[in-house]
Amino acid sequence: MKTISSWFFRLAVLYLLAGVTLGIGMAASHDHGMMPVHAHLNLLGWVSMALFGTFYRLWPEAADTKLARIHFWSYVPAHFVQMATLAMLFRGMASIEPVVAAASIVVGLSIACFAVLVWRYAATTAPAQGSATARPAAA
Numbered sequence: 036m037k038t039i040s041s042w043f044f045r046l047a048v049l050y051l052l053a054g055v056t057l058g059i060g061m062a063a064s065h066d067h068g069m070m071p072v073h074a075h076l077n078l079l080g081w082v083s084m085a086l087f088g089t090f091y092r093l094w095p096e097a098a099d100t101k102l103a104r105i106h107f108w109s110y111v112p113a114h115f116v117q118m119a120t121l122a123m124l125f126r127g128m129a130s131i132e133p134v135v136a137a138a139s140i141v142v143g144l145s146i147a148c149f150a151v152l153v154w155r156y157a158a159t160t161a162p163a164q165g166s167a168t169a170r171p172a173a174a
């Protein structure tokens with residue numbers, strides 16, 4: 036089941052674009068006030084989601100579980116809310132902090148689901164992916 040893996044990769048690269056855009060904006064403006072947002076867009080967005088995508092591509096039987104769907108459908112919205120509200124917090128909206136906290140806890144619980152799957156499947160042999168004929172022809 037490649038869907039979860041594909042969507043984690045697609046979303047990951049959007050977070051990379053957002054994180055790098057914010058990084059360039061921070062560097063250009065000499066205002067590093069959004070550094071935690073930049074760091075976590077890149078690390079919880081790009082790096083973590085790309086690793087989730089890699090794991091689910093290598094262990095498709097893990098991707099085919101209810102726990103993987105719970106992981107995906109909790110992580111993606113919670114991380115989005117976490118980043119949006121963290122940005123608002125660092126723009127001075129102190130009252131948003133409980134929402135950042137709640138979203139962060141959901142992200143943490145979602146990662147715990149992923150951890151269970153890694154422990155359950157990582158020791159099993161990952162099947163070979165694709166075949167020579169399934170690859171796009173070289174240019």
Ligand code: HEM
Nearest residue numbers: 054055057058059060061062067070073074077078081082
């Ligand atoms: C064009 C790309 C990027 C630019 C222009 C950029 C820019 C910046 C800037 C200006 C800071 C603040 C530094 C400071 O105040 O000390 C920063 C911090 C950081 N960036 Fe980036 N960044 C880029 C890409 C990335 C990527 C791809 C990642 C991760 C995969 C990343 C991870 C981090 C982290 C973790 C910090 C916090 C470092 C610390 O705690 O001192 N950045 N970045």
Ligand code: HEM
Nearest residue numbers: 070071072073074075078079082083138139140141142143
């Ligand atoms: C729910 C998940 C997470 C929460 C709630 C969280 C929270 C935090 C907090 C409160 C800080 C201190 C920020 C500051 O001093 O202004 C921080 C810094 C940092 N975190 Fe996380 N973190 C999470 C996940 C991660 C992950 C998965 C990574 C790496 C893959 C990571 C990498 C970093 C780095 C490099 C810094 C230092 C850069 C900075 O100050 O922004 N964090 N995190």
